[in-house]
Amino acid sequence: MGFLQILLSSVKGMFPDLLYWTIPPLVPFIIAEQIWPVHARPKWRDYGMNIVIALTTSYLALPLGILAGIWSAALRPHLPWKAISLSFHDIAAVPVAGRPLEIVAMIFVPLLAHDFWFYWSHRLEHAVPVLWSFHKLHHSDELMNTSTWARDHFLQNSWRAFFSIFTLGLFFDLDFTDAGKAALFSFMFLAGLSLFYHSAIRVRLPWLDRILVTPQVHRIHHSVDPVHHNRNFADALPIFDIIFGTYHRPAPEEFPTTGLGDEYRAPRSIWSAQIGPVRDAAKLLLTKRSSERETAVR
Numbered sequence: 001m002g003f004l005q006i007l008l009s010s011v012k013g014m015f016p017d018l019l020y021w022t023i024p025p026l027v028p029f030i031i032a033e034q035i036w037p038v039h040a041r042p043k044w045r046d047y048g049m050n051i052v053i054a055l056t057t058s059y060l061a062l063p064l065g066i067l068a069g070i071w072s073a074a075l076r077p078h079l080p081w082k083a084i085s086l087s088f089h090d091i092a093a094v095p096v097a098g099r100p101l102e103i104v105a106m107i108f109v110p111l112l113a114h115d116f117w118f119y120w121s122h123r124l125e126h127a128v129p130v131l132w133s134f135h136k137l138h139h140s141d142e143l144m145n146t147s148t149w150a151r152d153h154f155l156q157n158s159w160r161a162f163f164s165i166f167t168l169g170l171f172f173d174l175d176f177t178d179a180g181k182a183a184l185f186s187f188m189f190l191a192g193l194s195l196f197y198h199s200a201i202r203v204r205l206p207w208l209d210r211i212l213v214t215p216q217v218h219r220i221h222h223s224v225d226p227v228h229h230n231r232n233f234a235d236a237l238p239i240f241d242i243i244f245g246t247y248h249r250p251a252p253e254e255f256p257t258t259g260l261g262d263e264y265r266a267p268r269s270i271w272s273a274q275i276g277p278v279r280d281a282a283k284l285l286l287t288k289r290s291s292e293r294e295t296a297v298r
């Protein structure tokens with residue numbers, strides 16, 4: 001199937017499922033953050049903006065995501081190594097623990113791989129100015145709430161698709177038999193966790209803080225306080241922050257204010273949310289090129 005055919009069938013296939021996946025899962029978390037808010041209660045306006053960003057990003061990121069898939073499939077046969085493939089059925093053959101262990105492995109094996117990959121992709125988004133111009137949209141939410149989980153710029157998601165292909169995609173054979181099922185289990189777990197840890201619920205889970213990302217752990221990552229900057233990058237497993245020295249364990253009453261302060265105010269329209277970062281990135285690249293040219297002339 002060619003690029004256009006894949007694009008058209010993906011666009012058709014996404015509606016209306018995308019709406020079911022975007023809105024109903026938010027409901028229990030919205031209720032919880034209205035009852036036990038961290039600071040001020042998020043308003044409908046805050047939720048609405050994030051939902052509109054999430055929906056537009058899903059469609060706008062599609063073309064580059066599909067290209068990433070096509071290029072990876074074309075590249076794989078020419079690699080000098082053989083991609084590693086994995087079958088979860090081997091795990092089911094373990095006596096007694098068999099099937100339950102297979103399901104646990106289906107969640108945690110892709111999760112470990114995903115989180116290692118996510119950690120570095122996310123860390124680069126904070127370190128490379130052009131990538132930060134897209135990722136800052138996620139961080140600009142002044143009242144971080146459960147719907148912030150999907151507040152991603154479309155070029156950020158396109159970058160992640162490319163990054164995954166040039167890291168995981170070239171080493172692992174993602175076409176193994178139950179990859180789809182495993183990815184779905186993992187995706188559901190990750191989405192549920194992300195909805196939870198972005199939520200503005202005043203909840204302390206100190207026993208879990210080093211095992212799974214909790215609302216307090218991720219709140220540190222979104223904090224306006226410079227002390228917290230570049231901390232807690234992991235998507236699900238803080239172990240990668242602990243290993244690579246970026247972990248900040250929240251103190252019992254540490255619930256910082258979120259957002260980017262004066263550095264970048266939350267955009268108020270969908271146009272400025274999606275187009276503003278593209279303009280900022282273009283400006284950055286152009287000033288870099290003109291200063292390079294000036295040095296070359298000198």
Ligand SMILES: [Zn+2]
Nearest residue numbers: 122126135139
């Ligand atoms: Zn971040």
Ligand SMILES: [Zn+2]
Nearest residue numbers: 138198218222
């Ligand atoms: Zn976040």
